[in-house]
Amino acid sequence: MNTVNTIQILKSTIGNPATRKLLKGISWYCEDCKKNRLEVALELWIDERKEACFKCKAAEKFLSGILKTGGKAFGISEEELKEKFSDPSWRKGLANVLRGIAKFGIEKPFVSGAPFLVVWDITYACNLKCKHCYATAGKPLPDELTTEESKETIDTLDKAGVPIIAFSGGEPLVRSDILELTRYAADKGIYVAMATNGTLITEEKAKEMKKAGIQFVQISLDGKDAETHDSFRGVPGAFEKTMEGIKNCLKEGIFVNIATTATHYNYEEIPEIIDLC
Incomplete structure (x- = not known):
């Protein structure tokens, strides 16, 4: 089945006004189950959760039909879907897609129910002095959020249905409570990412980050x-520490993405940076 036909099937079955109205009705946060109703329904569907309120159980019955229709349209078996949705971040992502369909329909470009990714500059504190820093980072700002305020913000993002939070800065690892905050977000099923200069990621720190x-x-x-x-980073020895940080993350099975700011100082080195990686 080609892509055009698949989209037409989804529009007629999932994107029709009646289905969207029903989806909208089950897209809210459930105060009884303490989670978005769509996420609870998915947990019930994959047998990860046994107990739920009546409304969430009813949502699971409705949602299972949608998932079977969608799986059939894309040639994916029910078993394959359940395997994928055993990952809480996949469940949160699908719930976000379904909320988008409920609110806006199947449009091009697609509009999700909430931002898929929130990049959060958790602190302006930084251990380097980069020439090209757009944040002019260095010292923490006097009004940065406390640990509890940060957790309340994570709660807000979770209730809104945001599937991914990327902690950035400044240098997020300078903040003493950062791993407490990442664990708090991960425990809510949020996919946790981090933008870092890598210089503080020792072997032990990489293990802590994974946990x-x-x-x-x-x-x-x-x-x-x-x-x-x-010369870019403003601190001698940063390169060696960054390279060690990359290796330490890879050892722990953390996915590593290399970010290079291309300027007239380094653009000719980009092929060699790629080879180095």
Whole structure:
């Protein structure tokens, strides 16, 4: 079945006004089950949850039909779907898609129920002095959120249905409570990522990050060697520490993405940076 036919099937079955109205009715946060009703329904469907309120159980019956229709349209078996949705971040992502369909229909470009990704500059504190820092980071701001205020913000994002939070800065690992916050978000089924310069990621820190629910790190690398990278970062020795941080994350099975800021100082080194990675 080609893509056009698949989209037409989804529009006629899931994107029709009647289905959208029903989806909208089960898209709210359930105060009894303490989670979005769509996520609870998915947990029931994959047999991860046994107990739920009456409304969430009813939502599961309705949602199972939608999932079977969608799976059939894309050639995916029920078993394959259940395997994928055993990951809480997949469930949160699907719930976000379904809320978008409920609110806006199946449009092009698609509009989700909430932002799929929130990049959160959790602190302006930083251990480097980068030439190209758009945040002019260094010292923490006087009004940065406390641990409890940050957790309340995570609660708000969770209730809104945001599937992914990327903690950034500044340098998020400078903040003493950062791993407490990442664990708090991960425990809610949110996919946790982090943008970091990598210099603070020792072997022990990488292990702690893994335990704290961090699945993805974006590490800045702006040169093929210390001469270029350290001149960008403003601190001698940053290159070696960053390279060690990359290796330590990989050892722990954390997905590593390399971020290079291309300028006239380093653009000729980009092929060598790619080879280095």
